[in-house]
Amino acid sequence: MKRGFIAIALVTLGMLSYALHQAMVGAPMERTMGEVQRIFYYHVPSAWVAFLCFFVNFLASIWYLVKRSVKPDAIALACAEVGVVFCTIVLITGPLWAKPVWGIWWTWDARLTSTLVLWLIYISYLILRKYSSGGQTPVIAAALAIFGFVDVPLVYMSIRWFRTQHPQPVIGGGEGSGIHPGMFSALMWNFAAFTLFAAVLIYLRYRLEVVQQQVETAYADRALARDVRGAR
Amino acid sequence: MTYLYAAYVVTWVIHILYLLYLTRRFARLRDEVKELEQGK
Numbered sequence: 526m527k528r529g530f531i532a533i534a535l536v537t538l539g540m541l542s543y544a545l546h547q548a549m550v551g552a553p554m555e556r557t558m559g560e561v562q563r564i565f566y567y568h569v570p571s572a573w574v575a576f577l578c579f580f581v582n583f584l585a586s587i588w589y590l591v592k593r594s595v596k597p598d599a600i601a602l603a604c605a606e607v608g609v610v611f612c613t614i615v616l617i618t619g620p621l622w623a624k625p626v627w628g629i630w631w632t633w634d635a636r637l638t639s640t641l642v643l644w645l646i647y648i649s650y651l652i653l654r655k656y657s658s659g660g661q662t663p664v665i666a667a668a669l670a671i672f673g674f675v676d677v678p679l680v681y682m683s684i685r686w687f688r689t690q691h692p693q694p695v696i697g698g699g700e701g702s703g704i705h706p707g708m709f710s711a712l713m714w715n716f717a718a719f720t721l722f723a724a725v726l727i728y729l730r731y732r733l734e735v736v737q738q739q740v741e742t743a744y745a746d747r748a749l750a751r752d753v754r755g756a757r
Numbered sequence: 758m759t760y761l762y763a764a765y766v767v768t769w770v771i772h773i774l775y776l777l778y779l780t781r782r783f784a785r786l787r788d789e790v791k792e793l794e795q796g797k
Contacts, residue, residue, distance in 0.1 A: 545765075617764070618768060621767070622760065622764065722772075736790070747793075
């Protein structure tokens with residue numbers, strides 16, 4: 526298992542390096558925006574990974590409410606945390622791209638605002654998980670995750686439903702959309718590399734959570750045994 | 758180019774910080790497990 530994980534981690538590292546090379550050198554320069562357009566190869570895959578993590582968190586939360594076991598709860602938490610990491614990157618790389626292209630760091634349009642709301646929803650999920658100590662915390666967190674996920678399709682569809690400063694979709698956006706094959710290839714490499722990297726991070730965070738819960742149970746058992754001995 | 762490099766650097770700084778955070782938590786947990794085993 527350990528050897529398999531190391532092999533996957535090395536493959537991920539190799540893919541991330543190649544994807545970075547594709548983004549910086551392999552993809553052709555965009556004519557209007559110039560070199561700064563290359564932010565696209567990190568911004569878009571990060572958003573995709575964040576959506577994917579929140580989707581798995583949503584499924585794991587439903588699974589937890591049905592089964593009430595440690596596994597789905599740990600998966601949900603791991604996915605939410607990794608999703609927040611990638612969503613943070615989206616919210617930082619977006620303004621870094623917007624400033625030279627739009628002349629502003631931020632605007633309250635539907636895409637940007639709904640993404641910020643999404644980030645806040647999952648930050649509140651993580652705060653709830655960290656600071657609430659009641660036995661019902663995983664249940665409340667699962668309910669929050671299920672309702673919070675409603676924002677993901679809203680973020681995705683916002684550029685189709687509303688007129689936004691944010692550009693229209695370049696892939697699957699209907700007539701007039703589409704990108705140069707060289708750009709598409711670089712984008713796909715980054716999609717694959719970031720997805721694999723997120724899977725590695727989720728696995729690590731999941732293992733951490735499972736062991737953490739085992740340690741907490743062991744401490745509780747030990748305290749209970751001490752109380753029982755004291756009562757005798 | 759400054760904005761491009763800033764975006765890439767920020768992305769990797771966030772990922773590395775998160776990996777460091779996970780590593781530190783694993784190390785702390787390993788100590789707790791050792792402590793539990795010694796206390797048995």
